[in-house]
Amino acid sequence: MKPEPPNPWTRFWFTPAPVEALAWVRGGLCIVTALYFVSVFSDVAFWYAQDAPASTTNLSEFFRTAELTSDARWMVSPLYWFDALTRGSSWSESVAVYRAYLVIGIILSVVAAIAGPISKRSNGWVAWCLGGSLPTLLLWIWFVGWANRVVLLAGICEPILSVSLAALAIAPAMSATPSWRVTLAKRLLEIQTTLFAFVTTALMLFGNVWWNGTGAYALAAPEEDRFLSVAGTFFENPVIYEGTTAFLLIGLPLAVWLVRRESLRALGLGVWWVWCATVALLSAEMIYAATLGVLILSVEKRSHTSE
Amino acid sequence: MAKRKKQKKSSGGGSRDSVGNGENLRSKTTPRMEPTPAEPKNPVTTTAVPEPSVSGTPDQGGLPSVAVQALVSVLVVAHLVILLVSYTSIIEPSSTQASLIEKAAPYLRMTHFSADGRPFYLAHGNSDEQPHRLQVATLPKGVAATDSSIEWTTIEPAGTAGLAESDRYARWMALADTLAASEQSSLAAAILGPMVKTDASIDLIRVLRLPTMLTTVEDDANAVAYLARVVRDGDATRLVSVQSRRLTTSVRGEDGP
Numbered sequence: 001m002k003p004e005p006p007n008p009w010t011r012f013w014f015t016p017a018p019v020e021a022l023a024w025v026r027g028g029l030c031i032v033t034a035l036y037f038v039s040v041f042s043d044v045a046f047w048y049a050q051d052a053p054a055s056t057t058n059l060s061e062f063f064r065t066a067e068l069t070s071d072a073r074w075m076v077s078p079l080y081w082f083d084a085l086t087r088g089s090s091w092s093e094s095v096a097v098y099r100a101y102l103v104i105g106i107i108l109s110v111v112a113a114i115a116g117p118i119s120k121r122s123n124g125w126v127a128w129c130l131g132g133s134l135p136t137l138l139l140w141i142w143f144v145g146w147a148n149r150v151v152l153l154a155g156i157c158e159p160i161l162s163v164s165l166a167a168l169a170i171a172p173a174m175s176a177t178p179s180w181r182v183t184l185a186k187r188l189l190e191i192q193t194t195l196f197a198f199v200t201t202a203l204m205l206f207g208n209v210w211w212n213g214t215g216a217y218a219l220a221a222p223e224e225d226r227f228l229s230v231a232g233t234f235f236e237n238p239v240i241y242e243g244t245t246a247f248l249l250i251g252l253p254l255a256v257w258l259v260r261r262e263s264l265r266a267l268g269l270g271v272w273w274v275w276c277a278t279v280a281l282l283s284a285e286m287i288y289a290a291t292l293g294v295l296i297l298s299v300e301k302r303s304h305t306s307e
Numbered sequence: 308m309a310k311r312k313k314q315k316k317s318s319g320g321g322s323r324d325s326v327g328n329g330e331n332l333r334s335k336t337t338p339r340m341e342p343t344p345a346e347p348k349n350p351v352t353t354t355a356v357p358e359p360s361v362s363g364t365p366d367q368g369g370l371p372s373v374a375v376q377a378l379v380s381v382l383v384v385a386h387l388v389i390l391l392v393s394y395t396s397i398i399e400p401s402s403t404q405a406s407l408i409e410k411a412a413p414y415l416r417m418t419h420f421s422a423d424g425r426p427f428y429l430a431h432g433n434s435d436e437q438p439h440r441l442q443v444a445t446l447p448k449g450v451a452a453t454d455s456s457i458e459w460t461t462i463e464p465a466g467t468a469g470l471a472e473s474d475r476y477a478r479w480m481a482l483a484d485t486l487a488a489s490e491q492s493s494l495a496a497a498i499l500g501p502m503v504k505t506d507a508s509i510d511l512i513r514v515l516r517l518p519t520m521l522t523t524v525e526d527d528a529n530a531v532a533y534l535a536r537v538v539r540d541g542d543a544t545r546l547v548s549v550q551s552r553r554l555t556t557s558v559r560g561e562d563g564p
Contacts, residue, residue, distance in 0.1 A: 006370060009380070010370065010376060013376075013379070013380065013383065014370050014371060014376060014379075015370075016368075016369035016370070039470070039471035039472075040471065042465070042466065042471075042472055043465055043466070043472050043475065046465065047475065051501055051504060051505070052501060053479065053498060053499075053501045053502050054479075055501070058497070058498075058501050061497060062494065062497045062498060065493055065494055065497050066491075066494050066497075071412060071416065074412055074413050074415075074416035074417050075416050075417075075419075076417055143419075144417075144418060144419045147419040148416070148417075148419055152478075152479070152482060152498070153475045153478055153479065154419075154425075155425065155474065155478060156425050156426060156427050158419055159419060159420055159421060159422060159423075159425070162418060162419040162420060163390065163418075163420050166418060166420075177369065178369055179369070180369060180370055180371050184379065184383075188383065188386075191387060192387075192390065195387070195390065195391060195394065196394075196427075199391075199394045199395060199427065200427055200428070200429070202395070203394075203397055203398065203427050203428035204428045204429060206398050206428060206431065207428060207430065207431030207432060208431075208432065209430060209431060209432040209521075214432065214521065215429075215430060217520070217521065218430040218431070218432040218436065218521055219429055219430045221432075221436075221519040221520050221521045222436060222437055222438040222477075222517070222519050223438075223519070223520075224438040224440075224468060224517055225438045225464075225468055225469060225473060225474070225477045226468060226469045227467065227468060227469025227470060228469065231520065248429075279429065283429060283430070284469045284470070284473070284474040284477065285429070285474075286469075286470070286471075287471070
């Protein structure tokens with residue numbers, strides 16, 4: 001008896017795909033995560049050591065004062081547990097422990113990035129451990145542990161990186177045959193990326209600066225906190241910054257639309273990456289921009305069969 | 308197992324030629340999921356290696372079982388809805404959104420998926436987007452905390468401007484500004500206190516908003532976001548908020564500027 005053809009929903013989410021379909025996204029997200037851990041390394045002692053502003057003790061005090069303990073109890077992190085378990089000893093809120101956590105995070109990022117190829121050349125338990133979801137799952141859990149620990153210092157890149165790593169962890173790193181979990185992960189990343197694109201634009205529209213043409217200028221205006229100072233440059237020409245504002249406003253949804261068209265995909269990728277580069281240079285959100293730059297690769301062009 | 312590999316190779320589903328282009332490969336396999344009258348056999352069931360499904364029943368053409376499909380579909384929809392609600396609540400959540408976010412808090416917070424009101428809009432030109440600097444001072448005897456003659460020392464952010472280290476400093480100070488502006492000085496004190504705890508010479512602390520190319524004279528006149536005296540009692544350090552005098556164009560009473 002013939003099996004019934006899958007419905008569009010099943011085709012969209014569950015049609016098996018090879019692991020190579022996610023190779024670039026996997027590599028890119030793992031590199032960005034490694035960079036994220038590296039970027040935190042330098043000022044661990046300033047923020048998280050004993051008596052430091054964001055030490056576990058001070059954060060607990062802050063949450064108690066703010067009556068946010070009911071919210072804070074869900075922010076789980078191995079670092080909170082470790083600090084609580086070792087309270088009173090020199091290991092609690094120890095800079096060495098925090099740095100070790102970051103080093104493990106960097107190692108996990110590298111392992112998750114190369115788990116597929118290594119698994120392909122290995123046998124036995126090494127292939128089993130590296131070929132499935134385990135490396136990416138561990139990386140995601142490790143990353144969330146850190147993001148929850150630094151919660152008051154976290155910005156807009158942490159939620160996006162977390163939600164993307166979680167979706168990526170659904171797919172195996174290596175599979176001899178096409179797997180429905182690869183498609184599920186890819187579709188989830190695709191929908192999430194589309195959601196970020198449209199929500200970002202919608203949220204921008206709530207600010208006057210995106211209507212009066214100074215949005216791009218507002219991004220660069222706090223020049224003491226910016227990598228690139230635009231003061232006295234060609235950027236101060238109204239045509240330039242107002243044009244950049246318009247581009248930043250429409251860039252993401254436009255790029256998502258273009259990337260899905262087979263003949264316009266290259267243009268769409270170009271628009272997306274220029275958007276990311278512009279935001280990275282004008283704002284202080286480089287890892288956020290890099291994450292988005294990778295995520296666009298999960299947005300697939302519409303195949304003839306799905307049209 | 309070797310036989311299975313051979314079958315897969317003949318289907319072209321995972322051949323080396325296709326490795327570089329996963330998308331093409333996927334679209335090539337897609338039609339096999341849709342048997343037509345001219346194609347009576349389902350090629351996938353004869354060529355692809357079936358994966359053991361989570362429910363333990365054999366898969367059809369590499370698809371998960373119907374039960375798994377249903378379960379995953381429900382989870383995916385729930386996840387996307389929660390995500391959408393969280394991200395669309397950034398500006399101002401409706402009561403329904405607030406209620407949903409509260410119910411989904413365990414999921415959103417444990418996974419760090421929560422948007423949590425963070426500035427995904429990049430810039431709105433608000434005062435909390437201005438650069439902030441922490442300044443400290445020693446208070447000479449007989450001088451008021453708001454006296455303009457006080458010499459302030461600025462604690463600059465570490466690292467290169469615009470990169471991660473400097474960004475964390477900016478975020479911490481902006482948080483102090485937001486808390487002070489929403490009349491939660493005790494919370495601003497809780498996050499700034501540890502920064503001056505170890506230096507006994509510091510009597511005063513303030514967070515200053517630096518002017519930008521988009522701020523007005525009025526904005527710049529209200530540059531002090533938070534001002535506090537440092538009160539020490541043994542090992543304990545407390546910050547007591549001081550209301551700074553502000554410049555205004557309005558006529559004040561006798562104690563005006």
